[in-house]
Amino acid sequence: MRFTRFAAPLLALALIGTTGALTAQQGYGPPGPPPGQGGWDAPPGEFRQYQRIGFQDGINGAHKDMENHRRPNVNNRDEFRHPSVPREVRDDYRVGFRRGYDAAWQHGGGFGPPPPRPY
DSSP states (O other): OHHHHHHHHHHHHHHHHHHHHHHHTOOOOOOOOOTTSSSTTSOOTTOOHHHHHHHHHHHHHHHHHHHTTOOOOGGGOHHHHSOSSOGGGHHHHHHHHHHHHHHHHHHHSTTOSOOOOOO
16 A cells, blocks of 8 residues: 555656656757858848848847838838938848848738738
């Protein structure tokens, strides 16, 4: 009688302890590259100078929109609509900006647009 009183809890503890050890061994894979070194926030290699600048500005604009709980819409960014770059490279800048903005939303806000406000 005394043996069964202690055996059941000990058996339960032993089973719980082994499942934790087994799940601890399962990894999530190798870590990705650090930001700024070929990760999601690095502009594509084929981009020209102003496309790269636009890409980084697009990431920054998306982060500002996320922080302020705005819906993802690149056309609402002043930097996109009225870029402060020479007129002849505005299209390049906007291409890069849009790609960076979209990449940031897919990476940081991959959940999609925020839900509508209740009011």
